[in-house]
Amino acid sequence: MKRIFLFLSILLLNHFLFAQYQFESGARQSGMSGSGVVISDIWSSYHNQAGLADLEGFSAGLFYSNMFNMPDLRETSFAVALPADKYGSAGLNYSYSGNPASNFSKFGFAYAKRLGKRITAGIQIDYLRLTQLSYGNSGAAVGEIGFISEPIKNLYIGAHVFNPWRAKLNGTEDYISSVLRVGAGYNFSEKVLVTAETEKDIDKPIVFRAGTEYNMIAGLYLRGGVALNPVKYSFGLGYNYKNITADVAYISHNILGYYFQFGLGYTMVKKKEKTSEDK
Structure with a gap:
């Protein structure tokens, strides 16, 4: 029975992760069905590195996902980023699943900068x-690039x-997917953000x-989203x-049921210097 379970786990892992060689780290974005190409936080390292340019201070995050509640499909990620004012932001991230x-890991080095207002x-x-x-190890170096305007x-x-x-x-002759994401987001108020995006994998x-x-009360956020092809619904807090x-x-x-994702983040926000009006 254990061998059958392991075999099925490997098949699922190959289908859902190795097919595109990407991680979906970031529970905030996942609560919005992965519609995060315009969101700026520590998990921009996995959705659009341009978002790292707007971090307010040193940031770190931990992420955990147990896809389809199968232990062998666990995904863990760690990310850190450090903004340096006019020099931009640098970040490191690591993921394993x-x-x-049969496993897959990713190590990334990111750099982001504000190019204008x-x-x-x-x-x-x-x-x-x-x-x-059964086949040993293989690897590849790939790149990512993005922008947010x-x-x-508020748009x-x-x-x-x-x-x-x-x-x-x-x-190997196994090509890694090239993926383009284009999206938009609008802040209808200080409490409501709506996002939408399309993704095109060259092979799919x-x-x-x-x-x-939705920012319900101070510090508490409610999220929801939908994805098509395949159909997925998501909710988040x-x-x-x-x-x-x-x-x-x-x-x-x-088709495959439900699963949960969890994330923790920390941002070291710089204290604003007091002015004569504050004293």
């Missing part, structure tokens, strides 16, 4: 490593490309996602207390 027999841009270099007990107040437009040069795993049909975030954020997301897949 799988089991000893209304636009930020970011890049990232990743090293992907695939381990399969605010053409008018955000973003785009992100994963693996623009169509890299493939060394020693177009995916559509939409999500919303977030709570911010001083420099700490905690997020949980519930994702329902129309």
